[in-house]
Amino acid sequence: MNQMNHRIALDLDPLRKLSAWRPAEYAFWLLTVAAYFLFPKSLALMSQIAITALFALSLDLILGYAGIVSLGHAAFFGLGAYAAGLLSKYGWGDPLLGLAAGGLVAATVGFVTSFLVLRGTDLTRLMVTLGVSMMLYEAANKLTDFTGGVDGLQGVEMQPLLGMFGFDLYSRTAYWYSLVVLFLMFWLARRLAHSPFGLSLRGIKQNVARMPAIGAPVHGRLVAIYTVGAAYAGVAGALLTQTTQFVSLDVMAFSRSAELLLILVLGGSGCLYGALIGTVVFMAAHHFLADINPQYWQFWLGAALVLIVLFARDGIMGLLRKLPVPGGKQA
Amino acid sequence: MTVLFDGIASGMLLFLISVGLSVTLGLMNFVNLAHGAFAMLGGYTCALLLSRAGLPFLLAVPLAAATAAAAGVVLERTLYRRLYAASHLDQVLFSIGLMFMSISTAHYFFGARQQPVVLPEFLRGQIQLPGLDIGIYRLFLIAVGLCLAFGLQWLVSRTRFGAQLRAAVDNPRIARGLGIDVDRVFTLTFALGSALAGLGGALGIEMLGLDPGFPVKYIVYFLIVVAVGGSGNIKGSLIASLMLGVFDVAGKYYLPQVGAFVIYAVMVVMLILRPQGLFGRSAAK
Numbered sequence: 153m154n155q156m157n158h159r160i161a162l163d164l165d166p167l168r169k170l171s172a173w174r175p176a177e178y179a180f181w182l183l184t185v186a187a188y189f190l191f192p193k194s195l196a197l198m199s200q201i202a203i204t205a206l207f208a209l210s211l212d213l214i215l216g217y218a219g220i221v222s223l224g225h226a227a228f229f230g231l232g233a234y235a236a237g238l239l240s241k242y243g244w245g246d247p248l249l250g251l252a253a254g255g256l257v258a259a260t261v262g263f264v265t266s267f268l269v270l271r272g273t274d275l276t277r278l279m280v281t282l283g284v285s286m287m288l289y290e291a292a293n294k295l296t297d298f299t300g301g302v303d304g305l306q307g308v309e310m311q312p313l314l315g316m317f318g319f320d321l322y323s324r325t326a327y328w329y330s331l332v333v334l335f336l337m338f339w340l341a342r343r344l345a346h347s348p349f350g351l352s353l354r355g356i357k358q359n360v361a362r363m364p365a366i367g368a369p370v371h372g373r374l375v376a377i378y379t380v381g382a383a384y385a386g387v388a389g390a391l392l393t394q395t396t397q398f399v400s401l402d403v404m405a406f407s408r409s410a411e412l413l414l415i416l417v418l419g420g421s422g423c424l425y426g427a428l429i430g431t432v433v434f435m436a437a438h439h440f441l442a443d444i445n446p447q448y449w450q451f452w453l454g455a456a457l458v459l460i461v462l463f464a465r466d467g468i469m470g471l472l473r474k475l476p477v478p479g480g481k482q483a
Numbered sequence: 484m485t486v487l488f489d490g491i492a493s494g495m496l497l498f499l500i501s502v503g504l505s506v507t508l509g510l511m512n513f514v515n516l517a518h519g520a521f522a523m524l525g526g527y528t529c530a531l532l533l534s535r536a537g538l539p540f541l542l543a544v545p546l547a548a549a550t551a552a553a554a555g556v557v558l559e560r561t562l563y564r565r566l567y568a569a570s571h572l573d574q575v576l577f578s579i580g581l582m583f584m585s586i587s588t589a590h591y592f593f594g595a596r597q598q599p600v601v602l603p604e605f606l607r608g609q610i611q612l613p614g615l616d617i618g619i620y621r622l623f624l625i626a627v628g629l630c631l632a633f634g635l636q637w638l639v640s641r642t643r644f645g646a647q648l649r650a651a652v653d654n655p656r657i658a659r660g661l662g663i664d665v666d667r668v669f670t671l672t673f674a675l676g677s678a679l680a681g682l683g684g685a686l687g688i689e690m691l692g693l694d695p696g697f698p699v700k701y702i703v704y705f706l707i708v709v710a711v712g713g714s715g716n717i718k719g720s721l722i723a724s725l726m727l728g729v730f731d732v733a734g735k736y737y738l739p740q741v742g743a744f745v746i747y748a749v750m751v752v753m754l755i756l757r758p759q760g761l762f763g764r765s766a767a768k
Contacts, residue, residue: 221572268755274571275514276754279710283751286703290744406699410579417576451587457580461573462565 171346180425184331195323201435202330203391206337208415208427210384213341215413216421217350218377219357220269223278223409224285228258228382230292230404232389237305237399238298245311247394251333254390255383262382266375282406289404305399319395326395333391337384341424344380353377354422414457420469429468485616486736487729492621494728495628496690498721500683500701501708502635505720507676508709510639510652511669513563514571516578518680518705519698520585525551525681526693527589530598540603544685551681552674559673567669582698589695598693620689627686628721631679636717648672707750 187198207229214220232254239245239253269280292299299305310319319325344350352368363370393399402408411434419430442449464471504518529547532538538546558581566574602620610617639645650658651665659665684693691701704727712723727746734745 215572221575223575268751271755276710278514278571278575279706280751280754282703282706283747283754287744287747287751290747294744406703413576413579448587450583451591454580454583454585454587457576457583458562461569461577461580462562465573 167346167351171342177425180428181335184335188327188331195327197435197439199323199326199330199395200392201431202327202334203388203395204412204415204435205428205431206330206334206391207385207388208412208419208431209334209338209341209424210381210388211412211416212421212424212427213344213384214378214381215416216423216426217345217357218353218374220374220378221274221277222269222281223406223413224281224283225381225385225412226404226406226408227281227285227288228262228385229389229392229408230285230288231258231261232386233393233399233403234292234299234305234389235386236390236393237308240308240310240394241305245309247310247329250310250394251387251390254393255387258386258389259379259383262386263375263379266378266382269378270371270374282409285404285406285409289401289406292401292404299399299401302401304401305393308393308397308399310394310397319397323395330391330395333387337387338424338428341384345424349373349376411453414453416467417460418456418467420467423469426467426469433468486733488617489621490729490732491725492618492624492728493690493732494725495625496683496687497704497708497728498628498724499624499631499686500680501705501724502631502717502720503676503679503683504705505709505712505717506635506679507673510648511567511672511676512652513567514574514578515563515676516575516702516706517581517585517698518578518676519700519702520582521551521555521677521680522684522687522701523585523589523693523695523697524554525684526688526697527593527598528681529685530600530688530693533600544682547685548678548682551684552678555674555677556670559670563673564666564669582702586695586698589697593695595695598688600688600693602689624686624690632717632721639717644668644671704746707746711750711753 184202188195191198207225210228211222211225214222214225235257236250236254239250244250265284268284269277271280293301295301296303312319352363352373355366355368356363356370356373360370389403392403415430415434416427417430418434419428420426438449441452460467466473500522501518503521504515507513507515507518525547528550529543532543532546533540562577562581566577569577607619610619610622639648647658647663647668650661651663651668655665684697687693691697708720708724708727711727712719712721727749730749731746738745
């Protein structure tokens with residue numbers, strides 16, 4: 153940051169301590185590896201969970217850290233999904249290339265639209281993000297030659313990952329692939345969140361008016377994080393396309409954006425693990441409750457949302473933090 | 484010409500429903516995405532009263548509005564009240580939750596099919612003029628819409644209640660100090676907003692249809708009206724709804740392949756150019 157020319161003796165130790173990996177975090181990631189061996193029959197579901205977790209992570213970067221509200225985050229997910237799908241449909245079926253393309257397309261659109269989104273207040277932002285995502289949804293819906301419209305994009309053929317691991321029927325490759333991508337992206341996000349850049353975002357969220365006074369370019373920072381968030385969502389979308397080899401129109405639907413907000417609020421926003429844990433709980437609940445009755449599921453989803461907002465504003469992570477466990481999380 | 488007329492009629496219908504949202508969102512500053520749920524409640528009440536109880540249409544519609552208002556009061560007293568001070572995001576999440584619950588409840592009781600509504604004899608049919616077909620029901624909608632617009636404008640800007648409401652919104656603490664019962668004003672206003680939603684929902688079955696997906700399908704339109712019109716502004720909502728109706732109908736008529744794209748584009752452009760809305764009060768605080 154800019155203050156380097158007047159070097160003040162800053163005590164960075166507390167910050168360093170916060171950014172160190174804690175035992176609970178190692179345990180969490182070991183569990184994801186163990187899950188492969190524990191539930192070999194639900195690998196397809198678990199790779200979906202990993203993908204959704206990455207998507208939730210992308211919203212957490214935007215909303216939890218920078219405080220930019222969005223009702224249309226599924227737009228970037230959808231862009232990534234279609235980018236990867238179309239790329240492989242027309243012959244470039246390499247998975248990693250698809251990921252990069254998905255992220256890049258979403259980042260580009262995110263960068264461009266960030267200038268629209270960052271104007272105005274929360275309410276305007278909600279409306280503009282919603283409007284942008286509805287426009288993209290309509291575009292995908294109407295460009296049937298290109299996207300397949302409501303029938304979805306078919307004919308996505310993936311080449312083996314790194315030329316070695318083909319995508320199998322049991323989703324073994326899909327799970328490892330999604331998990332590794334999730335972990336790498338998470339690691340990167342974690343670095344980002346604890347970097348000066350991440351700290352300045354929190355500052356912006358807490359007090360927009362004061363940040364310029366200490367020399368932080370607010371607008372530039374917000375544009376940057378919005379672009380990064382969009383790229384993350386694009387990669388998640390591309391992953392979904394590659395592991396399911398299909399793109400349906402609902403990757404961009406409003407309900408996906410709304411569900412994502414719920415996931416993040418359920419887990420607790422503003423600390424990356426909230427996104428991950430929220431996704432696991434949400435997807436597992438969805439899986440079991442929707443089996444019983446889809447309508448039933450939607451009702452309880454709504455009820456959960458109402459209760460969380462009223463009583464547990466910090467989500468699961470907030471509840472965990474209140475537990476007096478010695479190895480537990482602090483802020 | 485017929486396209487223009489249909490556009491105005493559908494705009495008027497949008498106005499009927501979304502003016503209620505303009506009241507809660509604009510005047511009370513609460514982002515109520517569950518607004519469509521109140522409209523749906525009004526719609527179902529009206530449909531049931533017509534088909535099961537056999538009430539006349541002109542009686543069923545006000546009853547539908549009253550039901551929505553009653554539901555509004557109950558929810559405001561128990562739930563909404565706690566969130567007035569919360570952030571917009573919390574309000575959004577909360578009302579999305581309510582919306583989901585209402586959808587699945589409607590699904591549970593009425594199933595996924597569209598609810599039919601039979602209009603009374605005197606509202607059916609068309610008047611034919613050279614170059615213009617006027618549906619009588621649409622004419623009726625336009626008349627109701629105009630009456631409401633003037634009535635509300637008068638209520639908010641000229642009556643004692645309107646003044647109390649504006650005071651309570653702008654500064655609740657000082658309004659309390661002046662002896663205004665802010666809680667009561669808010670409850671009444673919320674009931675008014677819900678009643679308007681119910682009324683619009685009941686009148687709209689004929690043109691918009693009614694099924695459990697109603698709250699999600701149209702919430703975007705309502706929000707657009709409020710966002711473009713400037714929140715809490717009845718004249719703005721009226722003009723924005725009319726514009727939206729005309730653009731939407733004309734867009735679907737002349738450029739069907741583009742479809743709903745036009746109105747989203749219009750909204751985004753409007754919001755960029757005038758973040759306060761067409762006739763927004765520029766930060767009245």
